[in-house]
Amino acid sequence: MTAAKNSMCRMVDKTASLPAGMRSWVITRMFGKFVPFLGTAGLVFEEVGRERMVVSVKNRKKVQNHIKGLHAAAMALLAETASGFVVGMNVPDDKLMLLKSMKVIYYKRAQGDMRAVATLNAEQVQRMFAEDKGDVLVDVVVTDESGESPIVCEMVWAWVPKKRKEA
Template sequence: MEQQKNSMCRMVDKTAALPGGLRSWAITKLFGNFVPFLGTAGLRFDEVSRERMVVSIRNRKKVQNHIKGLHAAAMALLAETATGFVVGMNVPDDKLMLLKSMKVEYLKRAQGDMKAVATLDRAQVGRMATEEKGDVLVDVVVTDESGESPIRCEMVWAWVPKKRN
């Protein structure tokens, strides 16, 4: 049985006919309507599905730290955004999703642009569709231009009914 699509999935589906680069731009603009800060930071949605979300950020002056690398807060935002939107693609419209906990370990200096890849497995997706409320640890890997992971993250997202009984 296929899971019911929520409003975010239906919105992404409307971009399916667009060419790759234009589709990424359109989805980035649409998701920026949900969270305006994404545009300020310059995050870009490179791949979007219910099981995998790839979000990237360019190392440019606006998001740099004092040593010309990506600011620590920008790196955390990248991981939080990728995990949050992959959960958002799965949580039914009658549920509210919330970041329950966020742990970021800074392991080494980042090199250049960065990307975060957040993934969910079928069991996690199924739980969001069937459980009234719950939480999930979302797997996320953040890499820089060298292919290394300058940070390690643990992001736990929860979902609860929008209306309280």
């Protein structure tokens, strides 16, 4: 059973006829209107779907640390953004999504630009529609230019009804 599309998903669908490069640019700008900090950090939405989200960031001065690598907070933002927006593509419009917990373990120095790939499976997506409230551990893999994962992340997102039930 395919879950109904929410407003974010319908908005992305409107870009389907655009060329791939332009589509990424337009979606990045649209999502930047929801969360202005994404534009400040220079995050780019490379692939947008209900079960897979790919977000990248270039290692440039405004997101670097003192040793010219991507700042730890920028790496965490990358994982949080990819995982949050893949959930956002699925949570029904009558529900509110919230980051419940975020765990980031830094293993080694990152090299160059970075990319986060967040995925949900069909069962996780279906739960967002079937359950009034709940949470989901979103699989997110962050890699650098070498193809290695300098960090490992656990992002748990929750959803609750936008309107509270009256007692």
